Every structure is written in C-alpha cells, then in structure tokens.
Amino acid sequence: MLEKGPARAMQTKTVLVGSLPVGGNSPLSIQSMWKKPLSGLTEELVAEVGGLASLGCDILRFAVPDMGSAEVLGGLARRVAIPLVADIHFDHKLALRCMDFPIAKIRINPGNIGARWKVEEVVRKALDKNIPIRVGVNHGSLPKHLADEADSAAAMVKAAEEEIEVLESLGFGNIVISLKSSDTESTVAANRLFARRFAYPLHIGVTEAGPLIPGVVRSTLAFSSLLAEGIGNTLRVSLSDTSEAEVLTAREILSALGLRKKGIRLVSCPRCGRAGFDVHGFLAKTQRRLMALDKNLTVAVMGCVVNGPGEARHADLGITGAGNKAMIFRRGQMVRSLPEEEAIEFFFAELDGM
Ligand code: SF4
Incomplete structure (x- = not known):
C-alpha cells in the first residue's frame, strides 16, 4: 500500500489525467461536473464544453448512467482538448466501453461495481490503457459496515x-482519491487523516455544498483550511448552480490564496446611491467575457468618484462612473470619458490591446 508513514509530507505521487498532471508538484487543477444528460453529440455540447475550458475548467466529469451516454461521451472526448472523466456506478460494462475512447480518467468505486471479476476486467483495461481511476468516497454512500461509525472522517x-x-x-x-461530506469539518478531517497516511493525489471538495451562497462559503472554508496545509491536488466546488459558477468560485478561491496567478482579477464596488454608473449591469453583461480572457490583469469596475478613480488607477484597466459619464483608466492614466452606453465597446477595445 502506498503509505507515507507517520512523518507527514504533502508531496503525493503524480497521476496523469489525459496529459494533465495531478499531484506531485503540479499546479492545482479545477474540475466541474456536467449537469445535463448526455443525449447527443451536438455542436452546442462541444461549444459549451469549450466555453467551460476557456473559463478555467481543467477537467470535466460526466455521469455515465447508460451505454448511450458512454457513446456520446466517447465521441465528445475525440472532439475536445479538455480531459474528460467518466463517472460510473454499478455497471462495469459502462466503464469498459468508455475506455475504448480517449477518456482521461474514470471514477468508480470498486465496492459498488459488484463481483471481483468485474472489477478485475475494469482494472485490467485501465492498466492497459494507462487510464487513472478516481475512487470517490462520499459520506452519504458509505458501505453498510461503516455507515454508522461515530467518527465520520475515520x-x-x-x-x-x-x-x-x-x-x-x-x-x-494509478489512483486519485476523494473523501467528501456535505459537512465542512468532516470533509477537512477526512482529507487531513488521509493525507497523513497515503501519498495518492487528492481530489478535494465539499459534496452537496448547497446553493450558490452557502455552497461558496462552505467550499471556501474547507479549501482554505486544506490548501493552507498543502492538502489537495485538484478541486471541485459542488454547487446547486451552474458549472460556470463552480469553476469561477474555484478560480477565485485559488487566486485569493495566491495559488492561481492567471486570468482576470476583478475588483468591483458593491454600488450605492452615489453610483453614476451601473456597475451591476456592466458586470452582468461582461463578466463571462472578462473571465474567459487569457490575460493576467486586474480590472476595476466602480460606481462613482468616491473610490472609483483610485481603484481604477491602481488596476491595469479601470472604469468608473463620474457624473453622467464613465471614465476609463489604463495603467494609472485616464484615457477616455464617455457616455455609459459606449463604455463596453471602448473598454474591451482597450483590453484587447493589453
Ligand atoms: S465607489 Fe461610489 S458607488 Fe461604489 S460603493 Fe463606493 S461610493 Fe458607492
């Protein structure tokens, strides 16, 4: 068994998910899960998956409940660059079929695949194809003999x-492990305990973390504790919300912890009665476009001249309301004062040139 022994070191082995290394000294990767059934390989599906990748999703997992889904996922894996993971329960034939395609990883729990010979078939094919397996332990679906244990982390x-x-x-x-609970403390405790004993890379996450706000708070608390201790190699924020929200939350957590240094860092004011510029409206129209930019820049979006010019000057590119106009600052210099309705176009033209 790949155990670390009592002296805790956060270095894990490295597992290749497609061509993406997870664990060892590799950067933390961001994951999400596709939220709809895989009913057909459409151009829309390919574009949506590409859009998630452009937002910073490094690995994308799909539920594969039937053979039709396995076929669609396999076809998709041939069309997109992002590593795709097949999430399989109960039916080992689905895992076998997925591995006929360029799938980057499968998630199974041997315990729910059934007879030993079925697990052996899956493992033999995974070995043959060099495809890693994630074992995903969820507190809500522990095996019967462990379900009533008082110490849920243990x-x-x-x-x-x-x-x-x-x-x-x-x-x-060639294993990645996840230990997830909907309870933040128990998730942190289980991952800590595991990291002390094993050197397999950890996929971390609070499962069923809830809708956007509670889910962001619970995930942030768990991730900041674990990542500060060097625990966790790839992460997923599980929200009752969109995959985009999951990816953007993970990005922000990593950026705030200094663990992700690429992409747009957005500074924006909450808006109040002084706002001469519709900060919320501007962000609603532009945030996704901004977040998809592969530029390492700080962008400020501010409502009025109280804090606006200061923040906008400190950013690489800033926009602030000033009376009935919007002022745009580029690297500390005011470059234009213009009506709000012309601001988005000018703002992105400036950004394109940076
Ligand atoms: S920058 Fe202006 S509009 Fe925004 S919160 Fe501060 S005072 Fe209010």
Whole structure:
C-alpha cells in the first residue's frame, strides 16, 4: 500500500489525467461536473464544453448512467482538448466501453461495481490503457459496515483504504482519491487523516455544498483550511448552480490564496446611491467575457468618484462612473470619458490591446 508513514509530507505521487498532471508538484487543477444528460453529440455540447475550458475548467466529469451516454461521451472526448472523466456506478460494462475512447480518467468505486471479476476486467483495461481511476468516497454512500461509525472522517478514510486495497491487490496504483461530506469539518478531517497516511493525489471538495451562497462559503472554508496545509491536488466546488459558477468560485478561491496567478482579477464596488454608473449591469453583461480572457490583469469596475478613480488607477484597466459619464483608466492614466452606453465597446477595445 502506498503509505507515507507517520512523518507527514504533502508531496503525493503524480497521476496523469489525459496529459494533465495531478499531484506531485503540479499546479492545482479545477474540475466541474456536467449537469445535463448526455443525449447527443451536438455542436452546442462541444461549444459549451469549450466555453467551460476557456473559463478555467481543467477537467470535466460526466455521469455515465447508460451505454448511450458512454457513446456520446466517447465521441465528445475525440472532439475536445479538455480531459474528460467518466463517472460510473454499478455497471462495469459502462466503464469498459468508455475506455475504448480517449477518456482521461474514470471514477468508480470498486465496492459498488459488484463481483471481483468485474472489477478485475475494469482494472485490467485501465492498466492497459494507462487510464487513472478516481475512487470517490462520499459520506452519504458509505458501505453498510461503516455507515454508522461515530467518527465520520475515520469511516471515510477506512472506506477509501478498502477500495485502494482492492485496486492495489490487482497491481493498480494509478489512483486519485476523494473523501467528501456535505459537512465542512468532516470533509477537512477526512482529507487531513488521509493525507497523513497515503501519498495518492487528492481530489478535494465539499459534496452537496448547497446553493450558490452557502455552497461558496462552505467550499471556501474547507479549501482554505486544506490548501493552507498543502492538502489537495485538484478541486471541485459542488454547487446547486451552474458549472460556470463552480469553476469561477474555484478560480477565485485559488487566486485569493495566491495559488492561481492567471486570468482576470476583478475588483468591483458593491454600488450605492452615489453610483453614476451601473456597475451591476456592466458586470452582468461582461463578466463571462472578462473571465474567459487569457490575460493576467486586474480590472476595476466602480460606481462613482468616491473610490472609483483610485481603484481604477491602481488596476491595469479601470472604469468608473463620474457624473453622467464613465471614465476609463489604463495603467494609472485616464484615457477616455464617455457616455455609459459606449463604455463596453471602448473598454474591451482597450483590453484587447493589453
Ligand atoms: S465607489 Fe461610489 S458607488 Fe461604489 S460603493 Fe463606493 S461610493 Fe458607492
């Protein structure tokens, strides 16, 4: 078993998810999960997946509940560059079929695949194709003999250990582990405990974290504790919201912790009765476009002259309301004062040149 022993080191082994390294010294990667059924390989699906990748999604997982979904996912994997993960429960034939395509990883739990020979078939093919397996332990679906354990973190680690033993007994070590609970404390405790004992890379996340606001808060609390201790190699924010929101939340958490240094850093005022410029409206129209830019810049969007010019000057590009006009600042210099309705076009023209 790949254990670290008592001296805790956060270095894990590296697993290749497609061509993306996870673990070791690799940068933290951001994941999300596709939220709709895979009913057909359409151009719209390909474009939406590409859009998520442009926002910073490094790995995208899909539920594969039937053979039709496996076929669509396989076709999609041939069309997009982002590593795709097949999430499979119960039916080992789905895992086998997915591995006929350029799938980057499969998520299965050997315990729910059934007979040993079925697990062996999946593992043999994963070995043959060099496809990693993520074992995803969720507190809500622990095996029966662990479900009533008082120490939920220890029970999750024990469940992971049992799944790892099955894979290792078949000579398989290309493993990523996740230990998730909807409870922040228990998620943190389980990941800490696991990281002390094992050197497999960890996919971290608070599962079923809730709608946007509670989900962001719970995920942020768990991630900041774990990442400050060097625990976690790839992360997913699980929200009852869009995949875009999951990816953008993960980006912000990593940026705020100094662990992600690319992409637009957005500074914006909350707006109040002094605002001469519709900050909320501007952001609603532009945020997705801004976040998809592959530029390492700070952008400020401010409502009025109280704090606006200061923040806008400190940013690489800033816009602020000033009376009935919007002022645009580029690297500390005011470059234009113009009516609000002309601002977006001018703003993005400036940004394009930076
Ligand atoms: S910058 Fe102006 S509009 Fe925005 S919150 Fe501050 S005072 Fe209000």
